[in-house]
Each structure stands twice: as structure tokens, then as C-alpha cells.
Amino acid sequence: MRFRIPAIAPSEITPSETYFGRRAFLAGALAAAGTALGRAGAAVLPPRAGLPLAYSQDAADSVDALVHAPNQNETPNTWDQITHYNNYYEFGTGKTDPAAYAGQLQVRPWNIAVAGEAEVTGHFALEDFVKPYALEERIYRFRCVEAWSMVIPWVGFPLARLLQQFKPTSRAKYVAFDTLYRPGQMPGQRVPVLKWPYAEGLRIDEAMHPLAFMVVGLYGRVLPNQNGAPLRLIVPWKYGFKSIKAIVRIVFTEQQPPTTWSEAAPDEYGFYANVNPSVPHPRWSQATERRIGNPFFHERQDTLPFNGYANEVAGLYAGMNLRRYF
Numbered sequence: 146m147r148f149r150i151p152a153i154a155p156s157e158i159t160p161s162e163t164y165f166g167r168r169a170f171l172a173g174a175l176a177a178a179g180t181a182l183g184r185a186g187a188a189v190l191p192p193r194a195g196l197p198l199a200y201s202q203d204a205a206d207s208v209d210a211l212v213h214a215p216n217q218n219e220t221p222n223t224w225d226q227i228t229h230y231n232n233y234y235e236f237g238t239g240k241t242d243p244a245a246y247a248g249q250l251q252v253r254p255w256n257i258a259v260a261g262e263a264e265v266t267g268h269f270a271l272e273d274f275v276k277p278y279a280l281e282e283r284i285y286r287f288r289c290v291e292a293w294s295m296v297i298p299w300v301g302f303p304l305a306r307l308l309q310q311f312k313p314t315s316r317a318k319y320v321a322f323d324t325l326y327r328p329g330q331m332p333g334q335r336v337p338v339l340k341w342p343y344a345e346g347l348r349i350d351e352a353m354h355p356l357a358f359m360v361v362g363l364y365g366r367v368l369p370n371q372n373g374a375p376l377r378l379i380v381p382w383k384y385g386f387k388s389i390k391a392i393v394r395i396v397f398t399e400q401q402p403p404t405t406w407s408e409a410a411p412d413e414y415g416f417y418a419n420v421n422p423s424v425p426h427p428r429w430s431q432a433t434e435r436r437i438g439n440p441f442f443h444e445r446q447d448t449l450p451f452n453g454y455a456n457e458v459a460g461l462y463a464g465m466n467l468r469r470y471f
């Protein structure tokens with residue numbers, strides 16, 4: 146077993162009830178979620194957030210050797226915490242706005258454009274992306290730049306497996322991602338709090354790292370809209386803002402792409418955004434964090450370099466000045 150998963154008290158039972166006991170493999174897991182597999186533009190049934198997804202324990206086991214599981218003894222946050230304390234400015238800047246308003250977003254059909262320095266480019270249906278992969282579970286720490294954290298059992302597949310499909314050329318030094326721009330269903334986009342669409346990016350070696358993960362589910366269930374359905378990125382060693390939601394565009398680039406938060410406030414948010422307790426944000430320390438769900442008197446916990454994934458990822462930044470490239 147990769148992670149020691151604590152027993153959940155019946156009182157805490159949420160959609161997670163069957164989850165911890167169920168380790169079944171199901172190819173084409175989205176079918177189980179009520180998704181008719183179809184090409185771009187074809188009529189597809191929307192999957193309902195919270196319906197069961199299945200994932201591959203075989204694939205999850207293959208990660209055992211890779212991740213030394215810094216969260217081994219940490220209790221995953223509950224479904225309710227993970228789905229009701231969100232950052233998703235397309236639906237408002239309040240932590241409960243996404244849960245309140247993201248339900249109106251239509252996540253099917255969902256098409257994704259792939260462009261730039263790759264042999265295979267064009268428009269693809271979400272199902273074209275997800276179908277070939279066995280989904281797996283990753284219980285990752287998640288650290289927001291605002292100094293709170295959670296432990297979250299995501300379901301998805303390695304980003305590298307997706308990107309390799311497009312055969313990036315040797316000029317592909319970075320990969321950029323855009324969120325959907327649809328102000329009719331994303332009320333926050335009618336307000337210029339950020340430059341829309343939300344954009345993020347990774348250096349190509351970061352993107353190809355086995356810990357970089359594309360997420361379609363949570364707690365073995367279809368990903369709720371407020372957490373970035375139908376497809377969002379999770380980069381567990383970086384601050385949460387790198388983990389872009391509702392992705393509709395992927396571009397391989399030679400130059401470092403502009404990213405939303407680093408453009409909005411370049412002194413506060415860098416392109417790299419690796420979790421680093423020794424580099425404070427200009428307005429607050431990053432040395433400690435508050436685990437969502439802990440009682441108010443609970444002491445804050447130390448933030449770990451690279452969010453606890455240093456053994457796995459520090460090598461990506463060998464020789465780099467991490468104060469300069471924050």
C-alpha cells in the first residue's frame with residue numbers, strides 16, 4: 146500500500162463511504178460516470194459530479210516506488226472540506242462562491258485545443274484524451290500560496306502520458322494551459338479581477354515529471370465543477386495557483402508563457418511557484434500552514450520544501466537560485 150489510509154468514522158461519511166474500500170480497476174472509467182464516449186461535437190450526456198469513478202490500483206501501486214509519501218500519516222480532508230473551500234475566481238473571489246455558483250457550468254461536450262511545438266495538434270474531445278488512460282488515485286498534499294493546505298485524494302492520470310501523445314518537438318521548452326472563457330456561465334469573468342482566461346504554464350521537464358497529474362475525479366467520484374471539472378491540473382510541489390482548472394487549451398512553446406498570477410502581481414507570484422518555506426511572500430511568511438479542518442486552537446504546521454516532494458522533484462531545479470526563480 147502506498148499510503149496508510151485512516152479508517153473513516155461513520156459520522157464523517159460523505160460520498161467517500163465506498164471509496165476507501167473500493168480498489169477496483171475499470172477501463173473506460175468515465176463510462177461508469179455516465180459519460181457517453183463520443184467525438185467532439187457529438188451529443189454526450191453530462192456526467193454528474195459526485196458519481197463513482199473507478200481507478201486502477203495497479204497504476205497506483207506503480208507510484209509507490211516513486212513517491213515517498215510525505216503524507217503517509219496525514220488524514221485526507223473530507224469531501225465537504227475539499228468541495229466547499231475553493232479558489233476559483235471565475236465564480237467569485239470568496240471561498241464558498243465556487244460551490245455556490247460553479248454548478249451552472251456545462252462541462253459536456255468539452256473540447257480541448259492543442260497547438261504549438263508538437264507534431265500532433267488540433268481540436269480534441271475530452272473523451273479522446275481520457276479514454277486511453279487507466280485512471281489512478283493520488284493522495285497529494287495541496288498547499289495554497291495563502292498558507293492553507295489540505296490532503297486530497299485525486300483521481301486522474303499523469304500529465305506526461307497526455308502530453309507525449311502530441312509528440313512535442315525539441316523546440317517545446319514549455320507547455321501553457323488556458324481555462325475556459327465563458328462569462329455567460331462563469332460570472333466572475335464579467336469582473337476584471339484577473340486577466341481572463343486564467344492561464345498557467347510549466348517548463349516541459351516539470352510537465353513531464355511523473356508527479357504532475359491531470360485530474361478528472363475526487364474521492365473516486367466525478368470531479369465537482371468547483372474543483373475544476375472536467376479536467377484540471379495538479380502540480381503537488383507548487384503553490385495551488387499553478388493547478389489550473391477547466392482546461393480548454395494546451396500550447397507547447399519555445400518561450401516561457403505568461404501566467405495569470407505572475408502577470409497580475411510579478412513581485413508576489415513567480416512563474417515557478419515551488420512551495421518554499423524559506424522564501425516569504427512579500428506580505429506573509431510561507432514557513433507554516435493551516436490545515437483546513439483543524440480546530441482553531443490547533444497549531445499551524447511547518448511547510449516543507451517542495452511541499453514534501455523534494456526527494457522527487459528537487460533535481461529539476463539543481464543549480465537554480467530559488468529566491469530569484471520563486
Ligand SMILES: Nc1nc2c(c(=O)[nH]1)N[C@H]1C(S)=C(S)[C@@H](COP(=O)(O)O)O[C@H]1N2
Pocket residue numbers: 227230231232233234235288289290324343371372373384385386387388389390391
Ligand atoms: N481557472 C482557475 N484555476 C485555478 C484558480 C482559479 O481561480 N481559476 N485558482 C487556483 C488556486 S489559487 C488554488 S489554491 C486552486 C484551488 O483548487 P481547489 O479549489 O480544487 O482546492 O485552484 C487553482 N486553479
Ligand SMILES: [Mo]
Pocket residue numbers: 232288289290291384385386
Ligand atoms: Mo491558491
